[in-house]
Structure formats: structure tokens, C-alpha cells
């Protein structure tokens with residue numbers, strides 16, 4: 001009996017467990033010293049940007065859009081090749097989502113599509129570092145020339161990646177991270193917002209903490225009393241607890257090792273699959289240092305569904321990332337049409353994520369390659385008439 005290999009999973013050691021236990025035994029369970037320490041550690045990975053931790057990656061997006069001032073009447077440009085939260089968190093603030101197609105090879109937001117989609121109502125352009133490969137931030141910035149829109153990086157896949165020698169976290173006006181267990185590092189649930197703009201950082205910190213203002217020089221009624229705090233703009237409780245920040249700090253110490261093992265597995269997949277007919281391996285730009293979160297292959301000849309089913313039956317937890325966001329019924333019901341983003345939609349029809357995580361052993365990976373090879377050799381299963 002061979003074990004099931006998921007497409008992604010966490011790597012938790014005794015050190016992580018000890019860090020969590022120590023935080024549990026401390027005086028602080030929620031906002032305590034581990035929060036500020038984790039934010040400082042993350043800042044070091046994000047090129048010195050200010051960081052606000054939050055309780056998950058979706059909350060990070062919601063906080064970032066709120067900090068950017070997104071509201072009804074605003075447009076937010078998003079690529080369809082992402083997890084739905086990149087778009088739905090802005091829709092939740094009342095924005096109109098404008099989907100702009102992705103580039104061939106990297107399947108990140110296409111700067112030319114952004115130019116075409118930008119209007120005077122565009123508030124934020126949200127790029128996604130799909131699979132851990134950074135979007136083309138300089139070209140996206142150039143595409144926004146003459147617009148007041150902010151650039152957001154959804155870096156849920158790409159903490160630790162680099163773009164032209166600069167770290168993810170320092171490339172956009174706002175960057176969001178997710179620490180869900182399948183991502184490049186975990187806090188169970190968790191996320192963060194990074195920004196180099198102190199005003200955006202303050203707005204992000206306040207939104208994550210119910211909108212509470214405590215700074216005396218900003219209070220409307222500063223003489224109310226020592227207990228006094230005020231809400232000027234509505235926020236939510238999106239705080240990440242001390243216990244989970246302790247786990248995050250411990251994980252972050254191994255992020256470099258995690259990324260090195262992911263890169264090694266990616267190189268091994270690239271080599272093993274280079275001459276396999278019927279599939280294409282992921283592309284990359286020479287200016288990118290990806291932090292590979294996914295290994296997204298393309299299965300040609302209309303055989304993705306069949307290969308998915310065969311590999312699942314063989315105990316390989318392949319995944320499809322992602323259904324084009326505008327295909328979700330919530331967007332379809334608003335009138336978004338299939339066919340509007342042909343590059344992303346053609347990619348979706350072929351996409352398959354192979355298992356990729358630091359604990360994946362070489363022998364496990366060989367099993368994945370063998371299962372893929374036999375799935376492709378299999379007589380194509382014809383759909384029932």
C-alpha cells in the first residue's frame with residue numbers, strides 16, 4: 001500500500017512545536033511580542049517594507065484593498081488565473097472587478113492587457129505571482145503611467161522570490177502573503193500585508209484591528225480619559241495571534257531551505273519531463289528568481305481531465321490551479337463571460353499541478369513521474385456517449 005501524495009503540504013519540525021508551546025505558556029496568546037517580532041522578520045524578507053500580519057491571505061487582500069481606499073464606484077484590475085480571493089475580497093468592498101488576461105509562459109498579469117483595461121476609475125491593479133513566479137512589475141508599473149492606481153502584488157505563492165534582484169514585498173505599493181499550510185511557509189491560517197508607504201501601513205494596521213485609533217495626537221476627543229480609543233474608519237478583527245506568529249518565526253528560519261528544496265524538485269521535474277510527449281513544463285523569465293509554490297504543467301491534446309483522473313486513482317494528489325475566476329457563478333451571475341480572457345482560459349483547460357513540497361522525497365517524485373508517464377501512455381478514455 002503506497003501513500004497518497006498531496007500536491008502541497010506543510011513541513012513542521014520539533015522546533016516549530018517548541019516555539020508554539022513556548023508562546024502558549026507565555027503571558028500572551030494573541031497580540032504580544034511575537035507579533036511585532038514576526039513582522040520584523042517578515043520585513044527582512046520583504047526588502048525592509050513595513051509589515052502587518054493578519055489571520056489569513058484573504059484577510060490580507062481585504063486589508064490591502066481597504067488601505068488603498070477601494071470602495072463602490074472603483075475598479076480593480078485582476079488576472080483570472082488566481083485563487084478567487086484576489087478578486088472577491090475587492091468585490092466585498094463594493095469595487096467592480098475588471099479581469100485582464102495573463103501572459104503566455106508565466107501566466108501572470110499581462111501589462112498590455114492592464115494598459116487596455118485601465119480607466120480613470122481604476123483604483124488598484126492586482127498582480128499575482130502565479131506558482132511563485134513574479135509578475136513583470138516594471139512593465140506593470142509602466143502600464144499604469146499617468147494613472148493614480150496603486151499596484152498590489154498578491155504574493156500568496158511567492159514569499160522569498162526575486163525580481164531583477166529585488167525581493168517580492170518591495171515591488172508593488174502593497175504586497176499580500178498567505179501562510180496557509182500548502183504555501184511556501186505556514187502559520188496554519190495566516191497572512192500579512194507589506195508596504196513601503198507608512199500611510200498605507202497605518203491604514204492596514206487599523207483595518208485589521210477594528211479601525212481603532214489610539215494615537216493621542218489623532219484622537220478627536222483626546223481628553224476623554226486614559227481608556228479612550230476611537231474608530232474613524234470601520235475595520236474588522238483580522239489579527240494573527242502570538243501563538244501563530246511564534247510558529248511563523250520558526251518557519252521563516254527554514255524558508256531558505258524550503259525554497260532551495262522546492263527549486264531542486266522543480267529542476268528534477270524539468271529534466272524528467274523535458275522529453276515526455278504530451279506535456280509542457282512551466283516557463284520562466286530570466287529576470288525571475290521564482291519561489292516555486294506550484295509545479296504547473298500543461299497536458300496537451302485535451303487529455304488533462306483523463307490524466308487528472310488516472311493520477312488521482314494512482315494516489316497522486318494532482319490539483320488544478322485555477323478555475324478562471326470570472327467563471328465562478330458569483331461572477332457569471334454579474335454578467336462576466338467565458339471567452340473574455342482567452343490565454344488564461346486555454347491554460348486552465350490544460351493545467352495540472354504536480355506534488356511539490358519540501359518533504360517530497362526523490363523516490364516520491366519518481367513515483368509522480370512514473371504515474372504521469374503511464375497516464376499519458378494509457379489508451380485515452382473516451383467520454384461516455
Ligand SMILES: *Cc1c(COP(=O)(O)O)cnc(C)c1O
Pocket residue numbers: 056057058059082083085086128154156157178179180189190191
Ligand atoms: C491561498 C491564496 C490566497 C488566500 O489565502 P488564504 O490564506 O487561503 O486565505 C489568495 N491568493 C492566492 C493567489 C492564493 O493562492
